[in-house]
Amino acid sequence: MAQRSKNHLAMFGLLVLCAACSPNEKLAPVGRGEPGQGDADAAPDGGGTGAADDLFAELPGLAPTATGRGGAAATVDLRGTLAAIEVLKKGGNAVDAAVAAAGVLGATDPFSCGIGGGGFMLVYLAADNKVVAIDHRETAPSRLEASAFYENGAPIAFDELVTSGLSVGVPGTVRGWSEALRRYGTLGLKDVLQRAIQVAEAGFEVDATFFEQTGRNLARFQAITSSKELFLGPDGEARPVGAVFKNPDLARTYRLIAEGGDKAFYEGEIAAAIVAAVLEPPIEPGSTLDVRPGVIALSDLQDYEARVRPAISTTYRGYTVHGVGLPSSGGIxxxxxxxxxxxxxxxxxxxxxxxxxxxxxxxxxxxxxxxxxxxxxxxxxxxxxxxxxxxxxxxxxxxxxxxxxxxxxxxxxxxxxxxxxxPSPRRGQPARNGSARPKNDASDNETTHITVSDAAGNIVSYTCTIESEGGNGVVVPGHGFLLNNELTDFNIPSDPAAPHPNVVEPGKRPRSSMSPTIVLKDGKPEIALASPGGSTIITTVLQILVGYIDLGLPIDKALAAPRISQRNAGDGSSDAETAFLGALEAEGLRALGHVFSDANTTGGEIGAATALRFHGDGTVTAVAEPVRRHGGSAMVERAP
CATH class of the missing domain: 1.10.246.130 (Gamma-glutamyltranspeptidase, large (L) subunit, C-terminal domain)
Known part of the structure; x- marks a missing residue:
């Protein structure tokens, strides 16, 4: 990148203060980790299982940035990153490592992702110099008609739709994992899920993020028997920081999938349990919470298919920017x-x-x-x-x-x-602005993103989710995972007969904002990145790219910079992180007439990105958030 003037770097000067204003809290070794280095070679051997190469025997410190050689990984959670590095060090490739990380995050970050949801995986295949997308977005059940989202001629209130069986799409995660491994991996589900099984069964200490997420879901968890049993303590309250959280039901579910493959999820006892939880949500006796049943059927699960699609791309100032296409709107x-x-x-x-x-x-x-x-x-x-x-x-x-x-x-x-x-007479006409009610995703800071590379040059940029924080709030009884509420991503016109490209139809995938991104320069990988955050995912990725490409910021600085998000609000206003609102740039924008609202997200944050930067000397820098969501974890396979 060319050198930029000092005023460009000053644009994000606040990020230095932001990164220092709330240092990563020091957690016990079995939490998300402590501040430290991100070199996997620094992890002590021995202990735990007694295996000399057990990276989990004594957890290394938490570091948001690491540079080295071989493969690299960055996630929101130390254990997820370690799982990816562990697979890489044992000879697996980036796809294997990404699935291993996702499995562990299903245990440690269950309010953001898991096998009850779906996602989009963008894969750079180094040998072919090709980028492909694996779409395992959830689908609307075959018996779900648009009329189900209305009562008395009006749309069901969004908050009521979220916590319901009606909002549950057919989960795609397990089939997506299976398809990715079958086509592009070197290992099978049995191999990559072993660490996730161990983490779910042995447990880990509740940290600040886990505690806060449980607290924000407290009212509905108290009203749903299976969720109350798993996530709350004997007093019906969130388990405190430092308490050990175990999920033996999820460990058993992972074992069934490890042994039986994706068929074990989409048929048999797991599928039956999903259908039962949707058709008859397990409500606590005497609860006043109205959790409407859905219409999912066993055949919906059996018939679910992941899609392998070509990536979409554009060029930008000499870079080639690859993303996922529809049904995600992010890349486009x-x-x-x-x-x-x-x-x-x-x-x-x-x-x-x-x-x-x-x-x-x-x-x-x-x-x-x-x-x-x-x-x-x-x-x-x-x-x-x-x-x-x-x-x-x-x-x-x-x-x-x-x-x-x-x-x-x-x-x-x-x-x-x-x-x-x-245009198509029926579907191609543009929707009038405001003709349909989109989901209220300004407050959705959940979902999670995994970025992984391997020594052969393969890259995975993988965003996975159960939609809102905590999904639909219902843990599948006996199986330890939350169901998604992805169908709230459909638009719901005030008039049920009004056309819109994103209205619910049987078998349809709701439009997504997930934006896994891989950028090449002169035909070689340059960066890979993405973030959670509802529709702010798109603006987060865009702002990071502008910071890196146009302003010459190092990738860690571009990722950490305070964020603002404009998503065509009716009044022209933009959301801004609290850290941005007091900056000189905010004053200058206000002078131009810009109006900002403090981002209606967890702690005033927008997103929780991860990224990789590939250097000309063969090294790679892995980057996670230094502060957002209490900091993420970045590691490399070996030191430079």
Whole structure:
């Protein structure tokens, strides 16, 4: 990257203060770890199982950044990162390591991800110099009609829909893992799930993140018998920091999957337990919580298929940016925003001018996202038009360089920039702004992201989720995992007959914001990244890319920088992290008319990203959050 002027680096100068304002708390060795180094070679041998190569025998310190050789991994949790490194050191590849990490996170980070949910895995195959996406997004049950989301002619209240059987999509995670390993891995489920089984069974100490997440779910966990039994103490309250949390039911479930493969999840006792929990949610006797039943059937689970899809891509200032396509809107929206920004010489601008254009590009891209994007098996979305550089040229002048907007942007006409510009009469018409109620994901800081590479150069950028923090709140009795509430990602028009590309239909996958990203420069890997955070995932990835590519920030600084998010709000306002609101850049943007709300997310945070940076000398830097969600974990296979 070229050197940038000091004022560009000053744009994110607040990040240094932010990273120091709340140091990672020192937790017991069986928690998420203590501040320390991220070199896997530093982990002591012996102890635990007695195996000389047991990285879990005595946990190393928690470090958000590590540089070294061989493979690398970054996740929100020390044990998840260790599981990936362990697989790499034993000869597995990046796909094997990513699944191993995800399995462990299903135990240690159960409110964000797990086998009751789904995700998108973006894989760079070094031998073929190719990027592919594995879509294991949840699907609407075959008997779920749009009318189920209405009562008395009006949409069911969002909060009531979240905690219900109606919000549960057919889980895709296990089939996604199986498909990824079968096609691109070197190990099987039996191999990669062993550490997850051990962690779930042996347990770990509750840390601040786990305690806070339990507390935010307390009311509904107290009302659901299986969730109360697993997550709450004998007093019906959240287990305190330092208490040991064990999940033997999840360990047994993992064993069934390890032995029987994905079929053990989608058929047999696990599938039957999922269906029972959806059809008859296990409500505590006397509870006043209205947990509506869903309509999932055994056949929905048996018929679920993961999809292997080509990655979408765009070029940006000499970089090739790869992402996942529909049914995720993330890659397309990031790419469109980058195309819009490419027409500005950001290197010559002040920090306030750069941020003003970043917010404007995001606003326009989100207008198109809301109008056109949905499951490609149900919607004829104008993807080629949205990714067209000519389309970005035509839209760019709508970014007012003098002042901030005070209303939402209207969608454009990307169909005119496709080979066949005619939209489908039924599905191709843009939705009018505000014609459908999207999910309220401004407050969703959950989901999790795993970034892994191996010594052969393969890379995995993997976002997995159960949707809202704690999913739908229902633990599958006897099996130790929470169900998702992904179907709240569908739009629900106030008029049930109103068309929209993202309305619920049987078998349809709800539109996602997950944005796993892999960036190449001169045909070689440069960075890989993504984040949780509902629709702020898209703006988080976009802001990190602008910080890294345009402002010349090192990847750890670009990732740690205070965030702002513009998602085409009706009043033109943007969300901002608390750390940003007091910055000079915020004052400059306010002078242009920008209005900010303190991000309605956990602790005022937006996202919890992880990333990898690949260097010309063959080393790799792994990066996790230094502060958000109490800090993440980055490790490398061996020291430089």
């Amino acid at each position: 929206t990031v790419a469109e925003a980058l195309n819009l920004l490419e027409g500005f010489d950001l290197e010559t601008l002040t920090p306030v001018e750069v941020l003003h254009r970043y917010l404007g590009a995001s606003r326009l891209a989100f207008a198109d996202r809301g109008a056109f994007l949905g499951d490609p098996e149900f919607v004829e979305a104008p993807v080629a038009g949205l990714l067209s550089k000519d389309y970005a040229d035509a839209r760019r002048d709508l970014i007012d360089l003098a002042e901030a907007p005070t209303s939402a942007a209207a969608p454009g006409d990307p169909f005119a920039f496709q080979t066949d510009p005619s």
